[in-house]
Amino acid sequence: MTLHLAVALDGAGWHPAAWREPDAAPRALFSARYWAGLVGEAERGLLDFVTLEDELGPQSTLPDGHDDRIDQVRGRFDAVLLAARLAPLTHRIGLVPTATTTHTEPFHVAIGIATLDHVSGGRAGWRPRVSARASDARHFGRRRLPPLRPAPARPAGADPSPGARAPDPSADPLVRELFEEAGDAVEVARRLWDSWEDDAEIRDVATGRFIDRDKLHYIDFAGRFFSVKGPSITPRPPQGQPVVAALAHARLPYEFAAAHADVVFVTPHSADEARAIVGEVRGLSEDVKIFADLVVFLGEDAARRKARLDELDGAELDSDAAVFTGHVRELADVLLAWREAGVQGFRLRPGAVPYDLWQICSGLTAELRSRRAFRSRYEADTLRGLLGLPRPVSRYAEAR
């Protein structure tokens, strides 16, 4: 069985000082060309997909609110639009933007991801994410969230998902509520994607009908947080339902991922932890694809590079995911050992781009290929195809 390989793109890389590397391009972070270069590299490496980070407020080292730091990258594009901008420049690689569920309209997110699937010819995914930050809530002013409890400050290299902030987030009623809402948002999106049957468009000149309206469906979703009537305004996406991926660090997000996602990103720090997490997730879902996240610094002098960046940032990189430093051969050993533990793929977070991305896309993939653990050409033209996920039949067609 070959491994699935994805990269998580964010800013100049996952180390908060990555933008200060000599080969970094910090002035270009807000240009399309910069991102086109990164995703082009990932596609040349035959990776399954890239993820694009996002949240509804500037980056911060604080769990909540702004930190006023000027020595780290601040500012991010809307990830769905960034993915769409990259779609026509790529041909096979999957594009998985993050979109928050907490303050957004499920209808808009669903048609945005469906549109990404149309413009990319079936390569769209979506990483739904919740936001427990009171500071993000104030950007919307529609609901008031309590300030996040003081927690150890997390550097920008860490993912500040609420699931990552406490050992047992399920104990927090607010977090439970946010995940429940996220579950409803994914449910609405999937229903909207199904709301046009594949053959709804008939263009029947004799009767003057463009569509067979019996094949368009009201989704009639009524939940605790919102109600959505449907049907979608966007015809069914090429993949039927784009791929949903969730990052999860604890029981509650595992449950969310098992119930709602096609792919889950987990964060074990050893092969044993990987085995335990796989066991827990498999107890909840037999189908969800399990990817492990790793922050990686690669190359002969990886440790020295990371140490220099830590020094520039004034702190050792702290991360929710394990941090690997070393040669791609050693990384390949780790990945294959974790594969034995049941992990099906990896989402690598390059410590600094372009260097660590280039190491992944040329060095690591070649190493894995020599061990017959990675593809030598793209074998499918949709993201579902690459991941071995079947194209779902519309639930409404099935029900007829």
Add this chain to the structure above:
Amino acid sequence: MTARKQVHLAAHFPGVNNHTVWADPRSGSQIDFASFAHLARTAERGRFDFFFLAEGLRLRELKGRIHDLDVVGRPESLTVLSALAAVTHRLGLAGTVNTTFNEPYELARRLATLDHLSGGRAGWNVVTTSDAFTGANFRRGGYLDRADRYERAAEFVRLARELWDSWRPDAVLADRVGGRFLRQDAIGTVAHHGPHFSVEGRFTLPRGPQGRPVIIQAGDSGEGREFAAAHADVIFTGHGSLEEGRRFYADVKGRLARYGREPHQLKIMPGATYALGDTEEEAAENAAHIRRAQVGPQTAIAFLEQVWGRDLSAYDPDGPLPDVDPDLSETGVSQGRVAIKDRAAVAAKWRALAEEKHLTIRELVIEMTGRQTFIGTPRTVARLIDEHVRADAADGFILIPHLTPGGLDDFVARVVPLLQERGAFRADYTGTTLREHLDLR
């Protein structure tokens, strides 16, 4: 010396109404990216100012069922525009996005993203359509009354501008050696508390290449005109005769001074349709042919039902008008489009015309709806467009083709060169941003 007044042009992607002819063998997909790319590239080849997408957040209904006679299905506007930024280089990219079913922080961020990713080509057509019918797809649901809609839209736009302006223009320093990614105090704090929105915090993006994306306003009502005079860079209006255009133009431009603005800071661009031919006769034939295709037998009945407020499916579209009178108590025949005002008067007018000219139902509907704005040889159409602009009936036009995706191929190949020859339209882009194309500041 005064420079010759220049024409501005935009390409409207064909919409989900009967204006778009789908039964024609040349008609392509309304959703494949290739269709959007084709029209955008055609517009860019023609040196158009911008590409334009409409929006509809709920599928239209007639008699309580999804309307199935017209093209149905469209993408999320800004997502497809962002993809188009990858296949075009100078063309402005404008999308219609509702202020009622969006939040300022998120939408300002998406528009700023599009502006960055397109190198300064983003435009936003601000609409306020809101009713419980559309609201059923959204968190806020419900209905806003007309005055509130514009008030909300104005507050939305002011807030979006505040967010766009909140990062200093030189915020990103990227000083590797000094370790300063941002300048000190580069990101300002926004604290807005108004009747419709309460937004506090910091924005997530540096200023885009345009600073503020171009704001477009669509609609001819008094509130719409005032909103445009206060906030918009472009107004997308209904078309009319040269005289009507001149009155509208003078009225709207006359409102600008109140807001401390100059006449050239608001471009007036009516929507326009056209039919071409090698001779005037052939153009007239083509125009009639297109109109028949736009009003098929079933569509004719559907139009009549919207006026009559009753089921007329038993009537022959090629026969006379129904002998029954309109049912004025019925108000919800059509959902998801602008309701016809004063149906009694419209019905009386239609009946009088049908009797006078001996028209069938279909002929009547063809007569009463959507005749092309410009009909003629390429030379005639170029002259008419130039004359409208020089006579201050418009600053340019948003052209609405009837075919997807090749609907502007003939215009760009045959009319644009004549406009250029007249010195009325740019031979090439002179700027890189939409603001520059529109000659705004």
